[in-house]
Amino acid sequence: MTLIRPVASADLPAVAGIYAHYVLTTVATFEEVPPGPAFWQDKADLGLPFLVAEVEGRVAGFAYAGPYRPKPAYRHTLEDTVYLAPGSTGRGLGRALLEALIGACREAGARQLVAVIADSGDPASLRLHVKLGFEEAGRLRGVGFKHGRRLDTVLLQLELG
Known part of the structure; x- marks a missing residue:
């Protein structure tokens, strides 16, 4: 059985x-x-939605919303992040986490939710976001460089209300 719930401090090492x-x-x-433990505690302390998927008593994934940009005019726009534990993909956990996160962002008063997805060649995250109503808003070409690869990011946006 999967439980989607708010993160607790005890979950942060698993996250x-x-x-x-x-x-x-x-x-x-x-x-x-x-990043070290202080990074994750800082995310939890923001007061924005931060959820975990618990399966059989273990954290199998997490999702959180953070500020999209630091300038005050962006205060009603959040950016989502979703990650699943290795071996926990393909079970619907990402969808359950993202659906719950979208709802929590609405409840928190956010008006827009943005996803910034690395175009790594694996379309799973992009497909998930599109299935849940996100629309492509743009592409930033070659903005990342990791593991010897130049990488694009795809920007997606969901209007929350």
Whole structure:
């Protein structure tokens, strides 16, 4: 059984471990060094939606919303982040997390939700976002460089209300 719930401090080591996998082995994130525990606590302390998918008592994925940009005029626009533990993909967890995150962002008063997705050649994240109503808003070409590859990002946007 899957439980989607708000993150707890006790979940942060698992969240950090999931994210570290993507930092070190993929181009899904442009981070090159896995962030430490203070980074994850800071995200949790923002007061914005931060959820985990718990399967059989273990954190199998997470999703959170953060400020899209730091300038005050962007205050009603959030950016989403979703990651699943290796071996937890293909079970509908990403969809469950993103659906719950969208609802939580609406409840928090956000008007727009933006996704910035690395065009890594794996369309799973892009497909998930489109299935849930996001529309492509643009592409930034060659803005990332990781693991010897130049990478584009695809910008998607969902109007929340």
